[in-house]
Amino acid sequence: MTPEGISELISRVSLRDRAAFDALYASTSAKLFGVCLRVLGNRTEAEDALQDIYVKIWNKADRFAVAGTSPISWLVAVARNHCIDRLRARKRVSTDLDEASDIAEPSANPEQSAIAAGEARRLIDCLDQLDAARASAVRGAYLNGDSYELLAQRHKVPLNTMRTWLRRSLLKLKECLEG
Amino acid sequence: MSTTPPDDTVPDGDDLVAAEYVLGVLAAEERREAARRIETDPTFARLVTRWQEYFGALDDGFEPVSAPHYIKGQVDHRLFGTDAPTLAMPLWTSLAFWRGLALAALVLAMIGFGRDLIQPPSSPAQFVASMVADNSPVRTVAVYDEQTKRLKVTVVAGDMPPDRSLELWLIAGSEAPVSLGLMKSPQVTEFTLPQAVAAKLRDGTTLALSVEPLGGSPSGAPTGAVVAAGTVRAI
Numbered sequence: 001m002t003p004e005g006i007s008e009l010i011s012r013v014s015l016r017d018r019a020a021f022d023a024l025y026a027s028t029s030a031k032l033f034g035v036c037l038r039v040l041g042n043r044t045e046a047e048d049a050l051q052d053i054y055v056k057i058w059n060k061a062d063r064f065a066v067a068g069t070s071p072i073s074w075l076v077a078v079a080r081n082h083c084i085d086r087l088r089a090r091k092r093v094s095t096d097l098d099e100a101s102d103i104a105e106p107s108a109n110p111e112q113s114a115i116a117a118g119e120a121r122r123l124i125d126c127l128d129q130l131d132a133a134r135a136s137a138v139r140g141a142y143l144n145g146d147s148y149e150l151l152a153q154r155h156k157v158p159l160n161t162m163r164t165w166l167r168r169s170l171l172k173l174k175e176c177l178e179g
Numbered sequence: 180m181s182t183t184p185p186d187d188t189v190p191d192g193d194d195l196v197a198a199e200y201v202l203g204v205l206a207a208e209e210r211r212e213a214a215r216r217i218e219t220d221p222t223f224a225r226l227v228t229r230w231q232e233y234f235g236a237l238d239d240g241f242e243p244v245s246a247p248h249y250i251k252g253q254v255d256h257r258l259f260g261t262d263a264p265t266l267a268m269p270l271w272t273s274l275a276f277w278r279g280l281a282l283a284a285l286v287l288a289m290i291g292f293g294r295d296l297i298q299p300p301s302s303p304a305q306f307v308a309s310m311v312a313d314n315s316p317v318r319t320v321a322v323y324d325e326q327t328k329r330l331k332v333t334v335v336a337g338d339m340p341p342d343r344s345l346e347l348w349l350i351a352g353s354e355a356p357v358s359l360g361l362m363k364s365p366q367v368t369e370f371t372l373p374q375a376v377a378a379k380l381r382d383g384t385t386l387a388l389s390v391e392p393l394g395g396s397p398s399g400a401p402t403g404a405v406v407a408a409g410t411v412r413a414i
Contacts, residue, residue, distance in 0.1 A: 001322060005305045005414045018259070019309030019320075019409075025251055026320040026333040026367075030243035038241055050246055054254045069228055073235035080203065081214075088207035120236035138202065143240045145203045160189070167190045170198045177233055 001027045006071040007064075014061035021058060029054070031072070032079040039083035039145040049086060053079045084145040126176035134169040141166075197226035201234055248365045251335045305414050308386045310407035317406040321347075321386050328377050334365040337406070346391045348401055351379035361395050362388065384411040 006028065012020035032053055036046035056078055064074050127135045137155075140146050146154075152162035199205050200213040216223045306323040317337035323330045332347060339345055339362060347370065348356035357376060362368045372380065387408035389401040396402050 001305050001324070005307075008414050009307075019307075022251075022309050022318060022320045022335050023307045023322060025254070025335060026331070027322055029246045029251070031241060033246040034241040034243045037244055047247060047250060050250055051253050051257065054251075055257055058254075058258050069231055070235065072238065073231055076235065076238045076241065077201075077231050084203040085207070085210060088210060120239075123233050123236035139237060139240075141202045141204050142234050142237050147206060148204045149206065151204065164189045166199075166202075166204065167195050170195055170202075171190055173233075174194070174198070 003071050006075075010057075010061050010064045010071055010074070013058060014064065024057070025054060028072075028075055032075060035076055035079040036083055038143060039080060039087060041144075045086070046083075049079075049083055053082050056082065080145065087145050088147065122177060123173075126173050129176055130169055130172060134165070137166060138169055138173070193223055194226050197223060198230045200227060201230040245366045248334070255336060306380060306382070306411045307414050308409040308411045310386055310388060310409035312405055312407050315404075315406045317388065319388060319407045319409075321409075321411075323372075323380055323411070325377075328372050328374075330359065330370040330372055330380070332362065332368050332370065334362070339365050340390060342393065343403070344391045344393050344395050345388050345406070346395050346401065348387045348389065349376060349379060350385040350387065354379075356387070356401055358396065358399065359386075361391075380411060382411060382413040385409070386411060 006024070009020045009024040009027070013024055029050065033046065033050050036049045036053070037043065040046045040049060057075065060078070064071065069077070127138060130138070133155075137146075137151055141151065148159055148162050148166070151166070152159040155162060157165070196205075196209075196213060200210065200217075205213060213223075213227075217227055218224075304325050306321075306325070308321040308323075310319040310321065311317075315337070317334065319332055319334050321330055321332045345362040347359040347362065347368075349359055350356045357379070359370045359372065359376065360368075385408060387401070387405050389396070389405050390403035391401070392403075
């Protein structure tokens with residue numbers, strides 16, 4: 001479905017149109033379930049999360065109009081934020097580490113092969129200008145919901161060093177994107 | 180010009196916090212604080228939105244995976260209090276129903292025709308039909324993409340009968356129902372429409388699902404109860 005089609009469905013959902021909600025679910029749930037599986041890395045939890053996410057979408061659809069983002073970005077953001085909040089609510093970081101290692105990295109970099117639009121291309125190009133390890137930390141954080149704590153453990157550096165490191169990367173990214 | 184600071188300082192500022200929030204690296208407490216600011220501080224909210232747009236470029240990295248069928252029923256139950264439905268087939272004889280449906284479709288086709296006269300033909304469109312019926316727990320959604328000529332149908336509530344087939348029909352105006360095929364899975368069944376049939380699918384056309392013997396209607400016309408029907412709408 002086109003972004004315009006999805007936008008229209010979200011707008012109708014904000015007017016409490018259940019048929020539009022059914023259609024929105026039918027056309028977007030696979031994508032958002034993919035987000036839940038990737039971030040949570042656990043099928044049962046991903047199924048619970050997906051329910052919560054569509055309840056949120058029904059309740060917050062009126063916010064989409066003021067968000068000013070593309071409809072898919074908005075839906076993915078609702079899903080990612082919910083899953084990351086769940087992830088952070090988990091107790092021990094070591095659990096995150098164990099589970100994170102079980103999550104298969106996508107083969108052959110689908111995020112690169114599938115992206116065509118100029119805007120998207122630009123972010124990928126700018127990421128490529130970063131040091132490879134930093135680019136992969138940024139990409140991994142976005143797709144897996146890695147926390148500073150987890151990244152610091154993985155790279156065996158103090159948390160504050162990790163934060164400085166990543167913030168510098170974000171600044172570079174921003175200069176490139178807006179330069 | 181470079182805004183990269185010297186090596187011994189931690190860069191700071193709202194824009195970076197917004198980026199960290201979107202990236203997802205913050206701890207629980209920091210995330211709560213950022214979420215609170217999004218609600219109360221429009222400037223901060225705009226920074227978050229902009230990073231969301233940037234990083235949205237990575238969204239293709241999330242591979243779509245069909246969600247289990249039961250989830251939509253649970254969502255509906257939580258939102259609307261509807262019971263997670265099971266299929267108890269109401270066998271209301273369908274003749275009157277089909278007549279009414281044909282009439283409704285005819286009226287809608289006329290409206291649609293009138294609209295065609297005043298509007299120039301548009302680019303390839305998407306069509307959606309939400310199919311329901313009184314006394315039936317089955318709710319389905321059909322989405323048609325004119326470009327690919329593919330019609331995707333999902334059962335969002337209710338179950339498919341184990342010992343019968345659900346057959347999908349297209350009813351254009353007052354014409355006889357045309358079979359589009361059988362539902363193969365409650366998740367998503369894809370129908371590729373032949374050109375002649377695709378040409379009939381437009382705003383106002385009716386789609387309906389009937390219960391048929393396994394393998395589909397033996398006569399080529401619907402024979403069993405209609406468990407869901409709806410009007411196609413362009414979106």
